[in-house]
Structures are given as C-alpha cells and as structure tokens.
Amino acid sequence: MQPSSSLLVKLLWLPLVLPGQPQLVRSMSNLVDESGICHCVVFLPNNSTLLQQLEQLQSAVQKLAGKYEQLMSRANDYARAIEEQDNQVLEMNHIPEFRNPSTVASRDESPAFNLLRVELEGVQRLASQLNVKGGAADLLHQLQGKVTNASLTLKLLADTEQRSFNALQQEVDVLEGQLSQCEREKEQDQASRDSGLSLAPGSCAHGGLQKVSRPFVLKLNWRGISYKAGAWGRDSAPKPASSLYWVAPLRADGRYFDFYRLYKFYDDLMLLKNYEQWKMGYGDGSGNTVYNNFMYFNYYGTNDMAKVDLSSNTLVLRRPLPGATYNNRFSYASVPWTGLNFAGDEEGLWVIYATEHSKGNLVISRLNASTLEVEKTWHTSQYKPGLSGAFMACGVLYALRSLSTRQEEIFYAFDTTTGQEHTLSILLDKMLETLHGINYCPWDHKLYVYNDGFLVTYDLIFLTTKYQLPIRAAAKRLSGAHAPQKSIRPSRPSRP
Structure with missing residues (x-):
C-alpha cells in the first residue's frame, strides 16, 4: 500500500482487548483492492460472555446516572422549598407552635427527607457493588463520588435547617417574653391607676x-x-x-x-x-x-x-x-x-x-x-x-x-x-x-x-x-422560739 494513495480501511470487527487475552486483530500487508480499500482479517472468539457483561455494566451505569440526576433534582427542589418556608417563618409575627418544640417536627425527620436519604444510601451500595465487579473503573469512581457528595449535601441541608430552627425558636421565645413583660407592666400600671396606687x-x-x-x-x-x-x-x-x-x-x-x-x-x-x-x-x-x-x-x-x-x-x-x-x-x-x-x-x-x-x-x-x-x-x-x-x-x-x-x-x-x-x-x-x-x-x-x-x-x-x-x-404577738401558742380560728373578712 502506497503512502500517497487514498486509504479507506474497512474494519470488519474490533473487540475489546483485555489484559491477558490473545491478540485478536491481525494486520496483513498488501491486501488493498483496486478502490484503495485495505482488507483486514479479524478472528473473533467463540465465547461472547465478556461482551455481554460489558453491555450489562454499561446499561447499569446509564440507569444509575439517570437515577442520580433525578435524586439531585429532587434535592434541589427540597432546598428551594425549605428556603421559601424559612422566609415565610421570618415574616410571621407569632407562631404558637414554637412555644412547644416537641410539637414541631424537624424537617430532617420528615418522611420526604427520610425517603431521599434511603434512596441515596441504596445508590451508594449499588455503586460499591459495581466497583467491586470491575469494569469502567473511572466512570464508576466519578459516579460514586457524586453520590457521596449528594448525601453530604442532604445531611448539611438538614443540619443547617435544624440549627436555623433552633436559633429562630430562641429568638421567638425572647420576643414573646419581652411582649409578655410589656403586657404585665401595662396590666400592673392599669391596676395601680384603678386603685390609686403607684408602688415604688x-x-x-x-x-x-x-x-x-x-x-x-x-x-x-x-x-x-x-x-x-x-x-x-x-x-x-x-x-x-x-x-x-x-x-x-x-x-x-x-x-x-x-x-x-x-x-x-x-x-x-x-x-x-x-x-x-x-x-x-x-x-x-x-x-x-x-x-x-x-x-x-x-x-x-x-x-x-x-x-x-x-x-x-x-x-x-x-x-x-x-x-x-x-x-x-x-x-x-x-x-x-x-x-x-x-x-x-x-x-x-x-x-x-x-x-x-x-x-x-x-x-x-x-x-x-x-x-x-x-x-x-x-x-x-x-x-x-x-x-x-x-x-x-x-x-x-x-x-x-x-x-x-x-x-x-x-x-x-x-x-x-x-x-x-x-x-x-x-x-x-x-x-x-x-x-x-x-x-x-x-x-x-x-x-x-x-x-x-x-x-x-x-x-x-x-x-x-x-x-x-x-x-x-x-393573735398575740409572741417572741421566743418556745413561746406558748394560742390557736385562733379566723373568720372571712368582707371585701373592701
């Protein structure tokens, strides 16, 4: 085959070459037809099990990647929803449920968060199993890293939400205490004005x-x-x-x-x-x-x-x-x-x-x-x-x-x-x-x-x-720790 001639190589089949396997593609010289096409002879093994396993692995990886994208999309939706709820809470002047923290379920304990956490844990286990079986190591390693990051993001989101809730609850308690203090002072002042009494x-x-x-x-x-x-x-x-x-x-x-x-x-x-x-x-x-x-x-x-x-x-x-x-x-x-x-x-x-x-x-x-x-x-x-x-x-x-x-x-x-x-x-x-x-x-x-x-x-x-x-x-006014006792049964006074 001349180097200057137009070359079109027709590949009949090129299987995956794995370590330890014999060379299945053999180059043959001087087999160029009149159209300039080089003909190569490929010897295929009789057993195609390895190819089937590779196809199954690639299919599993594609499904895993699609599921990961769905989970990440759901996590982002949850994050946006939580942010909107926090903004609504901050705009509210009074939330009775905060007075009893046990009645307010933490968002990281909600069914949606638990379901998302379980699904991410299942994805992590699946990625680990595929990694043990071998094949497409780089892709699986990258995918496993992304799943781990997603789990950490979910945990960080839950922890941050809980800390924000606790801090907000303390602020609400202080504000309610100050409000009640003002109400009591107003009530006391009113009572003092009604009775003509201003007590220092x-x-x-x-x-x-x-x-x-x-x-x-x-x-x-x-x-x-x-x-x-x-x-x-x-x-x-x-x-x-x-x-x-x-x-x-x-x-x-x-x-x-x-x-x-x-x-x-x-x-x-x-x-x-x-x-x-x-x-x-x-x-x-x-x-x-x-x-x-x-x-x-x-x-x-x-x-x-x-x-x-x-x-x-x-x-x-x-x-x-x-x-x-x-x-x-x-x-x-x-x-x-x-x-x-x-x-x-x-x-x-x-x-x-x-x-x-x-x-x-x-x-x-x-x-x-x-x-x-x-x-x-x-x-x-x-x-x-x-x-x-x-x-x-x-x-x-x-x-x-x-x-x-x-x-x-x-x-x-x-x-x-x-x-x-x-x-x-x-x-x-x-x-x-x-x-x-x-x-x-x-x-x-x-x-x-x-x-x-x-x-x-x-x-x-x-x-x-x-x-x-x-x-x-x-009653007589008595002094001394062992003074005699005079028992008196007092009657109820009339109201002033």
Whole structure:
C-alpha cells in the first residue's frame, strides 16, 4: 500500500482487548483492492460472555446516572422549598407552635427527607457493588463520588435547617417574653391607676395584698423535665446590688440540692447563656432563697441553717435553728423535704418552719442575715402540712393551700408588725399541679415559683393604704422560739 494513495480501511470487527487475552486483530500487508480499500482479517472468539457483561455494566451505569440526576433534582427542589418556608417563618409575627418544640417536627425527620436519604444510601451500595465487579473503573469512581457528595449535601441541608430552627425558636421565645413583660407592666400600671396606687421598688406603702396576676411561664429549668422540684428567683433584698437571677433544681429524687446557676440578666436566663454554674453538694429541699448575694438553705439531713457566698460558692456559716423539725417532719403538703423555708422581703430575712412544741403549726422567725441568729419569733394557727406553701412580703406571711390541680388560694395572712392574722381569698392559677419553691422579690413585687420543673412568675397587686384589709381575728404577738401558742380560728373578712 502506497503512502500517497487514498486509504479507506474497512474494519470488519474490533473487540475489546483485555489484559491477558490473545491478540485478536491481525494486520496483513498488501491486501488493498483496486478502490484503495485495505482488507483486514479479524478472528473473533467463540465465547461472547465478556461482551455481554460489558453491555450489562454499561446499561447499569446509564440507569444509575439517570437515577442520580433525578435524586439531585429532587434535592434541589427540597432546598428551594425549605428556603421559601424559612422566609415565610421570618415574616410571621407569632407562631404558637414554637412555644412547644416537641410539637414541631424537624424537617430532617420528615418522611420526604427520610425517603431521599434511603434512596441515596441504596445508590451508594449499588455503586460499591459495581466497583467491586470491575469494569469502567473511572466512570464508576466519578459516579460514586457524586453520590457521596449528594448525601453530604442532604445531611448539611438538614443540619443547617435544624440549627436555623433552633436559633429562630430562641429568638421567638425572647420576643414573646419581652411582649409578655410589656403586657404585665401595662396590666400592673392599669391596676395601680384603678386603685390609686403607684408602688415604688422596695416600698411597703400599701394596705396588703389585693390580687395576683395570671402566671407567666418563662421556660423549663436548665436540667430538664425530670427535675420537678427546686426553686428560683431574684435577689430578695429590698435594694439588691444587681439584678441577679438564680435557678436551683433539686435532683430527680426531689430532695438533694447540689447544682445551681446564676444569670446577671433576664435575656441570658431566657437564652441559657452567660451563666455561672456552681456545685454545692449539701442542700436539703426547695426552701432556699437569695438575699444580698448570699444563698440561704437547709443543710442536708439536719436542722442547720446554711449560708453560701454566691461570688465564690463558699460556705461561710452554718448554724442550728433551735427546735426546728427536719428530715421531712411537718413539710408542706405535696412538697416534701421543706423543713426550713427561707424568705426575704422589704423587712429582712426570715425562716418559716414547724416545731414539736407547736405541734406542727407554722412558726416564723426573723433572722440576723449576717450571723443567722434568731431575732424574734411568732407562732401562727396554721398547721404546716395542711399548707402548700408560704412567702413573706412587707413583714406579712401569706399562706397558700391547693384547691385543684390548676388553682391555689392565698387564704391566710399573719402580720408580724401587729401580731394580727386574718383570712383572705386570693386565687392563684397554676400551669402544673405542684408549686415548689415560692420566692418574693421586693424590687419588682413578683412571685418567682418553681412549678413542677417550669420557671413561673406572678405579679402582685396591693391595696392602697385607705383600703387595708380588716382584721377579723387577733393573735398575740409572741417572741421566743418556745413561746406558748394560742390557736385562733379566723373568720372571712368582707371585701373592701
């Protein structure tokens, strides 16, 4: 065959040449016809199994590539849909479902996401099996890489969506808290205008408690729903140095007090950030309170009063309370391990308890906050295990009893200034059945209640001085921890 001549090669058959196989194409010289066509002889094997396997492999690869393109198209559709939903959520002013995160299904747990994830996992397994069988290695490697990238993209999309949802939920919680704060302030201002009363922080220029606002639920305690017992609040000194918030859940057994957290600002409490967490390890029950940056509580397994410096988590004082019962003797109804119940108000630091001498009736003692010495003691006519709780406000003890699983009644008051007691009927709604720690803050005139694991507040509305509650029964003002008790059955006063 001449190099300059026009050459047309007619290939009869060219099979795939595999390693280790004999040469199936043989070149033959000087076989050019008159038209300049070179004739070659090709020897085909008798068995065509290899060719069939190659065709099947190529067909499987094509199907796999088509399925991959479909899945990627669906993933892109999901991404666009999620982005549109996020934009709609951001434009909404109020979404009730966010108040209960358990009712909102995460998108990465939706059936569509699960189906897409299962299909991608199946594609990955198929690609791995084909890779093991061999053939078209480069194409399979590229395809397997694309499937892996698609799976990672899907996971990243789900994780990003969940993080966005959690961040948005926290923002909504803060905004709802601020809105409710404004609503409560407006309600309190209106009540003050109606009664002619404008009460300054830490002031006792009023005629006693008139009513309690509806409960405002801030959030679940930071340890979780299993920690149903505990206490929380603000510094109960009349003029605290800072707006310190504290949260002290008990262990799941409802008795042992070991950890607590401190927050300097309300928003930090709502977002669970910028806190100090301390371990104490020797508290008993939910009767603790904070007064002038010190925490006061019942020392575990004793009738000792304990005082801890919150700036360093240091136990600075421990002193027994004469005659006080402990180890679940004469605790509040449905609230065990409340032998000593500490309280702070405009008049100072108090401890509420019972003794064997009082036969379980409530006893009030005013304490020296520095030395924990008892300065004065009063006995009441109320049997402590028949009460659900008590708190102090402006030197007056207010006692509660349970009416139902959703309502309490502040039914009794004892004024330590006059030594007089009288009955009330102020209803207090509650979200869950049991009120554990109840703490009053003179600075904002609120009750801080630990309600079966949830942090709840109430606004207190007081009467003007010209509408002081009438006294229907009198009790002698008693001093000394073992003073004799005069039992009085007070009658219900007329409404002012």
